[in-house]
Amino acid sequence: MAYHHGDLRRAVLDAALDVIAADGPSAISLRDLARRAGVSHAAPAHHFKDKAGLLTAIAVEGNELLAESLAEAIAEDRTRLIDLGVRYVRFAMEHPGHFAVMYRPDLYHRHAPELVTAREHTGKLLRGTVQLLTGDQSARLTQLAAWSAAHGFATLALAGNLDKTIGEQDPAELFRALAGVMFVDHGTIER
């Protein structure tokens, strides 16, 4: 049996993300992930300590990926609040495994320092941008409203609760239409 897999950590993460995307977080088993990677049943524990540790790593990575996407939006010309929402939904669709874990703190070590750091970074980015777009008096409520809408839509879509409703459409574009119905316009980041 060859020692040193190469990048076992990455392999286990990827396998876990596949399983979660397909069958939800409750379907993962460390022993199964080990089998998929071709290593012994206790090997993953070395990289993640325990099951919650694995999910913590996924949550951290998810926050980083989301932060990247938000930063991209901010760097673009003519960004509007709705674009942030669309990006949030698109992130959920493109990274269903990450998304299914990130907002379920019962699944992971919610106080792990790396996670706290990553979450705060993403949160500040989001809050800052919304504030920039809305002016700060109604910012708190507007931010909550936008987050709720995007999060709710993504959650319902991913869990398959909208299957009958949306059919073949791209969920992120459907969300754009939906948000148009919903929100008063909140200005643009021009440059």
Add this chain to the structure above:
Amino acid sequence: MAYHHGDLRRAVLDAALDVIAADGPSAISLRDLARRAGVSHAAPAHHFKDKAGLLTAIAVEGNELLAESLAEAIAEDRTRLIDLGVRYVRFAMEHPGHFAVMYRPDLYHRHAPELVTAREHTGKLLRGTVQLLTGDQSARLTQLAAWSAAHGFATLALAGNLDKTIGEQDPAELFRALAGVMFVDHGTIER
């Protein structure tokens, strides 16, 4: 050991709802629930077949409770769309165990006939009312928007993701304020 618990089915359901509300659906164990009810480890299986069966029963009950609350809203005077949303959020807060299961079809038997029936009933009630309130041209998008917002807010609040933001406030009332920021007014059911 006394046979015939009295109402084991109810006792197990209630214990399960407590555990789920406290620690999420992944924290339940049939054997633990059996211990709490003071019966042998295989007794719950007789009533629910398996773990997914127990969660299916919870999802059914949740749909029925939500339908009741929606029906109440419709029977009231001067119901507005926002009131439906507030009720949805309030339902989630008052029945966190049910809510945490209902929209996670990976956890239960999504094609169980009783569940399909209950879900369709709730869905029709909701769709019908929204259509009544909005007129039917934009009904589909508006319904999705409203559902997304209420569902997202409830989900985030229940998972503890809003703890810092909302503090001591009643989440349902906060949602009312938030929805006011967000939605164009959609008329009232007068009588």
Add this chain to the structure above:
DNA sequence: CGGCAATCTTGTCGTTGACAAGATGCTGCC
């Protein structure tokens, strides 16, 4: 070249979900 830390294996324990087989108590029917 030697030691040392990172990585992985092997072995084990208690817990769980699922299933099978049997015990118990209720209910309706003659």
Add this chain to the structure above:
DNA sequence: GGCAGCATCTTGTCAACGACAAGATTGCCG
């Protein structure tokens, strides 16, 4: 009244899992 049959519950068992401990292997750094 008694018995047949069914719902309810128990006991026993199995494979899988998460966690932990102890040991093996490897590569790297001095």
